[in-house]
Amino acid sequence: MNPGDVNLQQLLEQAQLMQQQLVTAQQELSDAEVEGTAGGGLVVATVNGSGELLELRISPKAVDADDPEETVETIADLVLAAVRDAVRAAAELQQEKLGPLAQGLGGGLGQLPGF
Secondary structure, eight states, rough: TTOOOOOOHHHHHHHHHHHHHHHHHHEEEEEEEEEEEEEEGGGGEEETTTTOOEEEEEEGOOOTTTTTHHHHHHHHHHHHHHHHHHHHHHHHHHHHHHHHHHHHHHHHHHTTTOO
16 A cells, blocks of 8 residues: 555544444433523523423512513513523533534544545
8 A cells, every 4th residue: 555545444444433423422412401591590491412492490480470561571581591591501512522523524534635
């Protein structure tokens, strides 16, 4: 084999390993749960690592029976903030789990002749 030649068997093995790692990381993300909060914990949103909303908890303390219109607006704002916080946390988890795989893919192809 000449220097600079590509060992296709080795490349295939690396690709299969990366595929297995990607499947594992995706499963870990699907199984993971992260929370976002708003209003000092009055609203808590739980999403999985893929960003899918799994649960939304609203504390009874968030409800003001004397002012239902204001309460509805406040709760809506808190729900949005909690969901956004949870989705942000899920995105960080995705970067943590998938980032190294993407870097490995880009780094690996960047080192091959012609790529």
